[in-house]
Amino acid sequence: MRIRQIKPSFWEDAVIESLPDSVKLFYIGTWQLADDGGTFEWNVPEIGHALYGYQPRNRRERWVTERAAPLVGVGRLVIHECGHATVPNLLKHQRMGGTKAIAVSSAHLRCPPHSSAILRDPPRSSAILRTGKVEVEVEVEERVGGVRGGSSDDRPPLTADELAMVAMNQSILDNPKASPDAKRAARKWLMKLGVAA
16 A cells, blocks of 8 residues: 545546545545556455455455446546556656656556456446456456557557656656656657657
8 A cells, every 4th residue: 555645636526526435435545556657456355455454355345346336437447357457647646756666557568458458438348357256247348459558559568667757757747847848858758658648
């Protein structure tokens, strides 16, 4: 679990406001589970234990799957078939100093494209997500192409160093205090790495 920030804009977000309080709290918990690249292992028993350790196992696992579904539906959580989950825009809303912890994000980028289907709305087809003893029917949309922005080129996945560069340069772009020169250089690096800027 990691320390994360909750900005005032979280409470002003109309999408977040429409969610039940239990889902909002679960969403904040996913930030703490995610590495600095925004990705974590989608292991319902472990997530349940980390976030609801004082609850009986069946209850906490049910809560994880029930509370993840609305977040997936509004695009605030992406669950991948390969066993990872991503919190989109985590880098945009968190200030992370020092060395980035991106082990899970790096591992996810090495997942074969055929095992990296993205589970989210709107649906393309239906699948059963097995989460310990709990099964949840979810909608599946296949990822198109490779791991770099959905392109079909033959470039290898980003390395851990490249992913760290992406995270660092994205944080420069998102920093309102960054100089125009710094933002221009960050955009250049992101384009060089094959990530849309």
